[in-house]
Structure formats: structure tokens, C-alpha cells
Amino acid sequence: MNWVVLGLAGLVEIAWSQSIKPTQNFTRPLPTLVCFVLAAVAVWLLSYAMRTLPVGTSYAIFTGIGAVGAIALGIVVQKDPLTVGRTIALALILGGIVLARVTNPE
Numbered sequence: 001m002n003w004v005v006l007g008l009a010g011l012v013e014i015a016w017s018q019s020i021k022p023t024q025n026f027t028r029p030l031p032t033l034v035c036f037v038l039a040a041v042a043v044w045l046l047s048y049a050m051r052t053l054p055v056g057t058s059y060a061i062f063t064g065i066g067a068v069g070a071i072a073l074g075i076v077v078q079k080d081p082l083t084v085g086r087t088i089a090l091a092l093i094l095g096g097i098v099l100a101r102v103t104n105p106e
Helices: 002-019 029-049 055-076 084-102
Strands: none
Touching (some): 002 055
């Protein structure tokens, strides 16, 4: 169950990463509130998952999901360029996430 919670935490982190820009340097109250709430929920879910999962593995997977999601949304939504280097970086991050999960001593 905590692996599911960790995955959910990563998804909330993706939403949080996308909520930062609309705050316009935290000058817009509603987007800023949304940003802070998403950050708090992501960290709460991460801490919940860490009750039984190793801290290092949990945090690496959490940030990996967030990084992959943020890059993917940047490419799809913001039309960021998809280069060979970015594709390799995404593959390496995904590989690291999978490896961290499958080699977890649980």
C-alpha cells in the first residue's frame, strides 16, 4: 500500500511543479495557495509512505517521478524541445526509478 501512496505523492509533486509558474513569484494569492497546498500534500504523502519504506529509496523515487512528469508535461504542454539528450535523461531516470523499486529489500 505504501508503494501506491508513494506513487500518488509523486503525481502530486508533478502537479505542484506545474503550479509554481502561475504564482508569478508568489504575487498571485490563489495560485500561491494552490502551490503551497500541493507542496504540503506531496510531502505529507511522502512522509506517510516512509513509515515502512526506506527514506533514500522513497525520496529518490518521489523526486524521479516528479522530474519525469515535469519534463514530460513541459514537452507536451509547454512545447519544450524533445532532444536526444533529454530522451536519454528521461530513460535513465525511469530506469533508476524501476531499479530502486525492484531492488528494495521488502
